Amino acid sequence: MWIDCEGGAIPAVALAPMSVVPEYQRRGIGGQLIRAGLGRLRDLREPIVLVLGHEHYYPRFGFSAEKAENLASPFAPEAFMALELERGAIDDVVGRVRYARAFGL
16 A cells, blocks of 8 residues: 655555454454564565554554554544554655555545
């Protein structure tokens, strides 16, 4: 995905979709999936990860609605969060998020 800014598009990654079958929830599977995904993204040197998710769940992995507050998206601001995998990667970034066509947005 990208963040369209005045100076051009900045690459970002969407951590989505992610879910665990209800009868297997609360066993740490979701956390393991998220940590594995973020580890892979760090290995790939991706600087910015965005997620749409539960406002009380994703902050435990470092995601923050405040980090995404300058990004226009079609989602509720409390559920749209960002995580920097590279320090300062999203500082001063103002723009509109653009998802790949596969997301249908």
